Amino acid sequence: xxxxxxxxxxxxxxxxxxxxxxxxxxxxxxxxxxxxxxxxxxxxxxxxxxxxxxxxxxxxxxxxxxxxxxxxxxxxxxxxxxxxxxxxxxxxxxxxxxxxxxxxxxxxxxxx
Amino acid sequence: xxxxxxxxxxxxxxxxxxxxxxxxxxxxxxxxxxxxxxxxxxxxxxxxxxxxxxxxxxxxxxxxxxxxxxxxxxxxxxxxxxxxxxxxxxxxxxxxxxxxxxxxxxxxxxxx
Numbered sequence: 001x002x003x004x005x006x007x008x009x010x011x012x013x014x015x016x017x018x019x020x021x022x023x024x025x026x027x028x029x030x031x032x033x034x035x036x037x038x039x040x041x042x043x044x045x046x047x048x049x050x051x052x053x054x055x056x057x058x059x060x061x062x063x064x065x066x067x068x069x070x071x072x073x074x075x076x077x078x079x080x081x082x083x084x085x086x087x088x089x090x091x092x093x094x095x096x097x098x099x100x101x102x103x104x105x106x107x108x109x110x111x112x
Numbered sequence: 113x114x115x116x117x118x119x120x121x122x123x124x125x126x127x128x129x130x131x132x133x134x135x136x137x138x139x140x141x142x143x144x145x146x147x148x149x150x151x152x153x154x155x156x157x158x159x160x161x162x163x164x165x166x167x168x169x170x171x172x173x174x175x176x177x178x179x180x181x182x183x184x185x186x187x188x189x190x191x192x193x194x195x196x197x198x199x200x201x202x203x204x205x206x207x208x209x210x211x212x213x214x215x216x217x218x219x220x221x222x223x224x
Contacts (some may be wrong), residue, residue, distance in 0.1 A: 033211065040216070041216060042197075042199055042214025042215055042217055043156060043212070044214070045211040045212065045213065048211060056211065091155050091156070093155070093156075100146070100158040100161065101158065102158065103155030103156045103157070104155050105153075105154055105155050106154075106155050
C-alpha cells in the first residue's frame, strides 16, 4: 500500500495520560499536514511540515500538543496530559509541491 | 481563504447524476475551487479542482460559473459508494503551505 499510513487506528486513553500518533506519508511527498476532526465537523488544520521544518501551526495546537518530523519522512503528533476535549479523529495528509493532498485514514482518539 | 456555502444534505437515486452546488461569492482572482469527499470513517479524498474553466476527470466534473461566485460538482452516474460528505474548498494554489479550510460540507445520500 503506497498511501498515507497512520498508526494506531484507534486509541483509548485515560485523562491525563500522554499519547503519540505516527504518520508515514507517501514516499517523496515533502509536505505533511496534521488535522483534527470532531463529530459532525469538517477537519481542522493543526500544523504543517515542509521536509523536517514545521512551517505553520494553528492556534488550536496548544502547548500540550507537539509534532515532529525529524528526518523529513514520518511524523509524530504527541498530546500530553490528555483531556476529554481532545477526543477526535486525527488525520495526517501529505503532498508533493503544487499538488493535492492525500489523506490517511486517521487515528481515532477517545479520552475517558 | 474565501468562505463557501453548501447545502447540508442531498439525496440522489443510484444511476442518476448528482449535482452538488457551492457558493463562494467572495472568491479572489487567484483562488481555486477544490472538492474533496469523505466516506464514513475514512480520511478525505481529493476529487477535482479548477480555477475558472470547467474541469473533468475520471471521478467527476466541475462547473464554475463565469463570475466564479459559484460552482457545481457533478457525479454523472452516482453509485451507493458515492455516499459521503462532500467539501467545497476555496484556496490559493501556491508553492508555499496552503492548508485546506474545511466547512461542514454536503452529506450526499445515494439511494436505490
